[in-house]
Amino acid sequence: MNLFFKKLLYIIVMLFIISLISFIAINLAPNSFFASGELNPNITPEAIAELKAIYGLDKPLYIQFFSWISSIIQLDFGISFSSGAKVKDEILNRIEVTLILNIISMILIFLISLYFGIKSAMKQNSFFDRFTNQLSLLSFSMPSFYLALVLVLIFSIKFELFPIAGLHSVPKDGSLTYYLDFAWHLTLPIFIIVFGGIGSLILYIRALTIEILKSDYIFFARARGLSNKIILRHYILPNLYPPIITLLGLSLPGIIGGSVILETIFSIDGMGLLFYQSALSHDYPVIMGILIIGSFLTLLGNILADLVLLKLNPNYSEK
Secondary structure (H helix, E strand, O other): OHHHHHHHHHHHHHHHHHHHHHHHHHHOOOOOHHHHHOOOOOOOHHHHHHHHHHOOOOOOHHHHHHHHHHHHHOOOOOEOOOOOOEHHHHHHHHHHHHHHHHHHHHHHHHHHHHHHHHHHHHOOOOHHHHHHHHHHHHHHHOOHHHHHHHHHHHHHHHOOOOOOOOOOOOOOOOOHHHHHHHHHHHHHHHHHHHHHHHHHHHHHHHHHHHHHHOOHHHHHHHHOOOOHHHHHHHHHHHHHHHHHHHHHHHHHHHHHHHHHHHHHHOOOOOHHHHHHHHHHOOOHHHHHHHHHHHHHHHHHHHHHHHHHHHHHOOOOOOO
């Protein structure tokens, strides 16, 4: 219980700091939604002043900030400048797709990296090891937006195997056909996220496994005649899980941030595309709301990683 309150306090403090930094950065931006509106000759300065008063933008910055914080506590992220809808509703309508995209990608990154990293370490200097190293370096150096454009050009335009954009091509009726079509639309984006995420993790797991294989307890386990399967299950994996889970927790911000690019390229109607569209239109309430939600999910992911580590090793604790 003490650990729970400690983690809860950590989330609250970090969200406050992130909110403060985001608020300052937004207000230091060189342009704004209403500044672009001033270029329209049909909008008078009086009308712009009235709009700013409606949104509370005519008040001092510190009052705006604490008013916004008090609204967040009530799960109210304000009103969108562009659509006039509640920011909370716009995010809730988009967040499901982003969560599905990132959760599936995280699971696949973990499983694929674990397999290739361990097998490469146990077969050092083999063809599989050399192939894995080259694959990891390619993954590590390949920009996701470039890979997305290449795959769309090859598999969507030239061979017409995958959809170019969107989430579905059939009516949303809850049938098996609809869900298969939905999965088919997400195949390329998930592949790109996974391919971009496995490179560094495979090399990390390979290096850790090689160090474990050099340890004395592995030597004595082999001297006792234990098979590689038993050594893997009882000696290698228990020592690999803690650092891998920690690294996956730390990589969450990059994966969530990368979905902004992919959702934009593939026109996936998720939280990343909403963030991009809001940035173009200077829709600051939506931008701030997505930043807070994304930060909360990242902090929650790191805390879940700590809880998993605590489950695997009861002696684990944060210093």
